[in-house]
Amino acid sequence: xxxxxxxxxxxxxxxxxxxxxxxxxxxxxxxxxxxxxxxxxxxxxxxxxxxxxxxxxxxxxxxxxxxxxxxxxxxxxxxxxxxxxxxxxxxxxxxxxxxxxxxxxxxxxxxxxxxxxxxxxxxxxxxxxxxxxxxxxxxxxxxxxxxxxxxxxxxxxxxxxxxxxxxxxxxxxxxxxxxxxxxxxxxxxxxxxxxxxxx
Amino acid sequence: xxxxxxxxxxxxxxxxxxxxxxxxxxxxxxxxxxxxxxxxxxxxxxxxxxxxxxxxxxxxxxxxxxxxxxxxxxxxxxxxxxxxxxxxxxxxxxxxxxxxxxxxxxxxxxxxxxxxxxxxxxxxxxxxxxxxxxxxxxxxxxxxxxxxxxxxxxxxxxxxxxxxxxxxxxxxxxxxxxxxxxxxxxxxxxxxxxxxxxx
Numbered sequence: 001x002x003x004x005x006x007x008x009x010x011x012x013x014x015x016x017x018x019x020x021x022x023x024x025x026x027x028x029x030x031x032x033x034x035x036x037x038x039x040x041x042x043x044x045x046x047x048x049x050x051x052x053x054x055x056x057x058x059x060x061x062x063x064x065x066x067x068x069x070x071x072x073x074x075x076x077x078x079x080x081x082x083x084x085x086x087x088x089x090x091x092x093x094x095x096x097x098x099x100x101x102x103x104x105x106x107x108x109x110x111x112x113x114x115x116x117x118x119x120x121x122x123x124x125x126x127x128x129x130x131x132x133x134x135x136x137x138x139x140x141x142x143x144x145x146x147x148x149x150x151x152x153x154x155x156x157x158x159x160x161x162x163x164x165x166x167x168x169x170x171x172x173x174x175x176x177x178x179x180x181x182x183x184x185x186x187x188x189x190x191x192x193x194x195x196x197x198x199x
Numbered sequence: 200x201x202x203x204x205x206x207x208x209x210x211x212x213x214x215x216x217x218x219x220x221x222x223x224x225x226x227x228x229x230x231x232x233x234x235x236x237x238x239x240x241x242x243x244x245x246x247x248x249x250x251x252x253x254x255x256x257x258x259x260x261x262x263x264x265x266x267x268x269x270x271x272x273x274x275x276x277x278x279x280x281x282x283x284x285x286x287x288x289x290x291x292x293x294x295x296x297x298x299x300x301x302x303x304x305x306x307x308x309x310x311x312x313x314x315x316x317x318x319x320x321x322x323x324x325x326x327x328x329x330x331x332x333x334x335x336x337x338x339x340x341x342x343x344x345x346x347x348x349x350x351x352x353x354x355x356x357x358x359x360x361x362x363x364x365x366x367x368x369x370x371x372x373x374x375x376x377x378x379x380x381x382x383x384x385x386x387x388x389x390x391x392x393x394x395x396x397x398x
Contacts, residue, residue, distance in 0.1 A: 028228065105312070112375045113304070113312040114225070127375060161384035162365065165372050169364030172371075176311045176326060185360035193392070 011049040014039050019060040023104030027057045027114045027122060058125060064107040065129055068096055082144025086163075086194045089137070090187040093167050097174045097183040105175035108133070109168050134160050144197065151199025159197070166190055210248040213238050218259040222303030226256045226310055226321060257324060263306040264328055267295055281343025285362075285393045288336065289386040292366050296373045296382040304374035307332070308367050333359050343396065350398025358396070365389055 017038040022030045032053055036043060050056040075092035079085045096106075104110065111126040138160035144150035170186030173179075216237040221229045231252055235242060249255040274291035278284045295305075303309065310325040337359035343349035369385030372378075 026225075109371060110312055112371055113309055123375075130372070130375060158384040158387065161369070161372060161381050162388040165368030165381070165385045166361065166365040167368065168371060169366065169368030170360070172308060172311055172367060173329070173360060173364050176322075176329060182360050182364070185357040186364045188357065189361040189392070193388070 007049070010041075010045075014041070014046055014049055014056070015059050015063045018056055019063050019102045020104055022057050022060040023064060023102055023107050023110060025104075027061065027111055028054075028119060029114075030057070054119075054121070058122065061107055061111055061122070061125065064102045067101045068107070071096065071101065076140070082140055082147065082149050083194055083197070085140050086137075086144075087191055089140070090163075090167070090190050090194070093171070094180075094183050094187045097171055098180045106168060106171040109172055130164075134164055137163050141197070150197040153199060154197055163190060163193070206248070209240075209244075213240070213245055213248055213255070214258050214262045217255055218262050218301050219303055221256050221259040222263060222301055222306050222309060224303075226260065227253075227318060229256070253318075253320070257321065260306055260310055260321070260324065263301045266300045267306070270295065270300065275339070281339055281346065281348050282393055282396070284339050285336075285343075286390055288339070289362075289366070289389050289393070292370070293379075293382055293386045296370055297379045305367060305370040308371055329363075333363055336362050340396065349396040352398060353396055362389060362392075 014035070018030075018035045021034045021038060024030075025034065032043060032046065035046060035056070039046065046056070050059065072089060072092040075088045075095075076085045079088045108126060108130055111122055112130065114122065134157075138156045141150065141154060141156040141159050145152060145154055145156060166186050167190070170183045173182040173186075213234070217229075217234045220233045220237060223229075224233065231242060231245065234245060234255070238245065245255070249258065271288060271291040274287045274294075275284045278287045307325060307329055310321055311329065333356075337355045340349065340353060340355040340358050344351060344353055344355060365385050366389070369382045372381040372385075
């Protein structure tokens with residue numbers, strides 16, 4: 001195995017071990033000694049791959065977004081109709097709560113709150129990621145409106161904000177009480193909402 | 200003015216000045232030097248009234264919850280019918296976003312995420328406060344079901360989780376983008392949801 005390949009693998013390992021730490025303890029609250037313990041590396045071994053703790057925090061965020069995003073997209077793309085795609089989307093988020101790839105709750109929510117006023121780089125990243133999520137949902141609804149499956153009276157942008165806000169709040173409540181049932185109350189009610197989009 | 204009265208006023212002033220700092224920068228990310236600057240007091244003058252930074256953080260949380268809670272309850276209690284009370288509740292939260300008493304977003308959401316795994320005392324406090332909010336909404340819906348205003352098929356607990364989750368997510372999105380319009384998309388859709396509770 002070449003040195004370069006080995007370096008890439010070490011870098012990936014660090015991100016994978018660091019992701020649950022940053023996501024659980026806060027992207028700026030987590031300490032490098034936690035990451036050192038989880039990876040079994042010295043501080044120098046980590047800084048070999050990441051210029052700073054912030055750079056590692058951002059890589060951890062990207063990692064979780066990629067893993068979760070793949071799960072959601074795979075579920076959605078297995079469906080044809082706009083309503084079925086939205087149901088699959090809601091079920092995928094419910095599944096992220098009961099069976100998370102990375103513990104610690106929703107990285108978008110965690111970072112949106114963590115990065116409120118103090119961390120402009122993370123905030124820009126979270127805004128961009130949230131915008132992609134909102135656009136993804138809006139696009140699914142727009143396709144349903146265009147195909148005649150949903151009522152033309154639907155405002156896809158407004159409906160997308162409502163769906164994403166409800167999901168994020170549901171993930172927060174589930175995490176706060178460590179009760180995935182809270183998320184089910186949200187996805188169940190949102191499915192009724194989706195079933196009414198046909199007017 | 201007696202010494203005791205003066206001490207109480209100073210303590211209240213510290214909490215009022217500290218609340219926006221803790222709510223914006225994080226209940227455990229904010230620094231005492233920020234509080235010293237905002238209050239114009241030396242560290243000793245603050246620790247005279249609060250045993251620790253954590254005790255002040257908890258008092259700041261309580262302060263914002265009391266101020267916001269009063270605004271919401273006053274709006275709700277001006278209405279008679281269950282649906283009108285819920286509309287007033289939603290408008291009051293919309294108003295908290297556009298015209299906040301204390302900047303920095305929703306203290307419940309901020310603390311729920313801040314206190315995730317690392318701060319058990321704050322977490323218990325947030326769980327209790329969120330439970331009061333959920334019970335308040337559930338109670339309004341239950342009254343509507345009992346009076347025949349809402350359908351008997353409604354599950355008040357599940358509906359309350361959905362409404363609170365959506366509101367909290369809407370406040371998070373509004374804060375993330377600094378766009379109160381995001382919250383309006385949520386309250387508008389929730390009003391349609393409430394209007395359908397009569398079955």
